[in-house]
Amino acid sequence: MLHLGGGIYQYELQASCGKRISYTYLINGIGENISSGCCINQIQQRQIVIPDSDTILPITCFGSCDSCESGVLVTFRVSLGTTTPAPQGVFLSGTFNNWSTSSLPMTFDSLNGAYYIQLVLSPNTSLEYKFLNGSTYESLSGPCASGPFANRTLTVPQNDTILPAVCFGSCNPCPAPPPPAPTSLVTFRVNLGSTPASPAGVHIAGNFQGWNPAATPMTFDSASGFWTYTTALNEGDTVQYKFINGNAWGNDETVPAACGIGTPANRFVVVPVNDTVLPAVCFGSCNPCPAPPPPAPTSLVTFRVNLGSTPASPAGVHIAGNFQGWNPAATPMTFDSASGFWTYTTALNEGDTVQYKFINGNAWGNDETVPAACGIGTPANRFVVVPVNDTVLPAVCFGSCNPCPAPPPAPSTSDVTFQVNMKGKNVSPEGVHVAGTFNQWNYSQYKLTQIQPNIYRITIPIDTGALILYKFSNGSSFTTQELITGSCTQFGNRFLTVPTNDTTLPIVCFGACDSLTCASISIDDFDPDRLQAGFSGDKLFVYGMPPGGAPVRISLYDLLGKTIFQLQDFSQPEWSRTVYLPAAPYMLRIELDGVEKVFKLLKAY
Structure with missing residues (x-):
């Protein structure tokens, strides 16, 4: 809980309206004992039904339903308005904390847009204070600025008080921000056609984002083949823009004058009053891209290789060929444990002559030497003319035209x-x-x-x-x-x-050739008062049991006597078990060597 001063502690909880919750206060792990009042339940816990609005409960005395303090709870509030919050946060400083600039951090209330802090102060006390944004005091003038240092002042009232939220550096609340200009969602779309996309991606730049060619990436829509970007823009604005195949000037499109404005021309749109998806245009053109030619018919081809008794490289097994640019590291194969083969399946154009090699690794020098009898070219490569149907090629031995010989039987x-x-x-x-x-x-x-x-x-x-x-x-x-x-x-x-x-x-x-020389361990000197137990998060710990594995029974109950678990184990100096339980008090019983030890434990969270 947060110490507010004067022995007053506070905890803030967010909970659903109408929900009944039970709670109690603890000092050094010891709970309070309330005999009546406060809507207590059967196990002496306070209760409350969460109201429909934010509520500050009255200050009560530990172990009592009544107040034991004469202080007044004062809530200070400040809004930064258009001022940017400092990374260190917002603080309260005054005569009540010797003008410390960091001892009283304030909490931001997102619902009201203001920072607040609650202090317990003596009634009728006159005090001075100021707010700080980080380490910078506010600068005040006007009727709320008092004395040579222009401090705020307050005479503490008789009752708990929530002070009005004032604007940082002002005697008044912050003015309401102007309403935002009406906007519409505009979706920009571009088609690169047959031009490959840059490894840096496709971007859009314009007067709506400072003409930064790298700040606004577009997203590829695989269903349409277009690159898209959607943003909210002020209705009626004339937005100029360009598409960039990359993220730097020099990779931007040349916009035809027929669909642009300015010199050199930029694309433009006057933002309408409704959300709009702009027509998809071809990069550097006023029109859509022409439809691509239909793809050549393909067949799935499965390549298979057996390494035999050769161990696979830690980098894996790869295939390289004219179908993937002869890159020895780009196309890994998959090991099939059922057959013992490395396989790779891909779609290839029917009728193409595909040349390829297997690589035990991912670099040239680890590629197989293909025999001339089953290869073409010098040095020889394997080849296949892609058939009109899906095909699984015969599994060949690495560097051979034939299957690998059967391996010797595994040793028993x-x-x-x-x-x-x-x-x-x-x-x-x-x-x-x-x-x-x-x-x-x-x-x-x-x-x-x-x-x-x-x-x-x-x-x-x-x-x-x-x-x-x-x-x-x-x-x-x-x-x-x-x-x-x-x-x-x-x-x-x-x-x-x-x-x-x-x-x-x-x-x-252990450490001997026979079973008779083991040192004996006795638990005759076991002292149950040395046992310690407790929760750490979801782990239950017991310390102080003797080593050597003496039989022990460990039982955990709730306060109503319901058994959580009971188990037989062997003793060890540090024993632990993970238990997922709600925060509550529990009873732990340890029975060891005819001795019983009972602990009352609190699981805090």
Whole structure:
């Protein structure tokens, strides 16, 4: 809430008229206790039905329905009129804040077009003040300017008061702005015909926008093929304009004198009293563009290539040819995982002879060498005469006239289940991971799942017969990997020859070859008074539980005793859970090692 001074706090809320809302005040997270009055509901909350107009509720005392202050709420208001607001905002300064220029920022009321601030002041107090636009004081003259510094003055009345809104630097309200001139929407349209559009787009410039060739882009309408721009213009104005294929002078059209005015000629329109869509003209012409010739008949052609055992480039696989300007990076192909082919489909003119090549990458030098037996030209390119029907070309091997030979069968795998006992370890929030030669020692790929206190497990398919080295990590980095020596290691790593059948490895201690040397953790010294709990946004946190994964039950209820959730988990020093709940008080119960701890929590938002 905003501190208005004198111990008075204020909060402004926008809500639908007629809606009943409940609310309460809190100090340091502790709510007030109201026994009666104030339209309180069953859980001791204040209530109000939102009225039909803006309302300032009376000042009430915390925990009471009555006022406990003798101050008066004064609302100061100022309008800037035609003055541009400073980026820092508008402020109030006066004898009541030692003429501070930044301690009392004002709030803009878009409904009334004025800035306002509310202060609690002592009745019958005489004070002086001024408004600031940013760091600039208003300059006053006239009957409201008092003293050698021409300050505004006020004797604080006995009752809450909303002062009239005055104009910045004036004793009077700001004059009403003149009514805007009547306007009509005018839509300009141009057709480039067979001229390609500039990469910078198509623009319009004229006396209505300062003749700036780059300020007003037009929009391409794919349905009509026209570039369009719509704007509101004053009725009766004579608007001169030109179209620009780009965004700079030199790319503007030459307007024929027959449909222009001035020298050199500009297009023009006298803005009518109704919204108007101007006829679409051809760029540099008074008339529409001639109709384009009908397109040549096309067929869809699907190109397919198989890379075989060659890995695809990180830049992908592309096709280049005379149908797309021989650009090795412009036309990416798509990998079809079902067939293992890279494909590209496009519409080509029937009867055209299309030459092309496949590129494993996106640059020349990564293109295939086409055998002369299935190519034309020197060096050879692949070719196809586009048929009259849609066609899927045979899949060829990269750099060959034929399909790729069938790949060797994939090696068989066995499911290997790894298990580790983390007893005595403070498990990282990132979890427990395993990595090895089977995944290039990627410590973030395989995260183990806790299946019971301290015990973590994961099952991974690995090539049968492979000799693998591996380690567990308390985290997701090699810096948190276990340090291990003994008969279960080779070169400081655990090792395994993967059998032909699925296998579950014995549970071992983290950093040891057996399961007997794990350090024991007791929770006998667990102190429930160390537990802390609270909400942070939509996250519920519990701190202070012992490490080691002791069984714990965590339950959350509302104040009416309704269960939000109840779950069984394993203890850890920092426990959290995302819960999407409305702002309200809740009860949290933690049961651990025969001890129960109950918290009353407030979810603030």
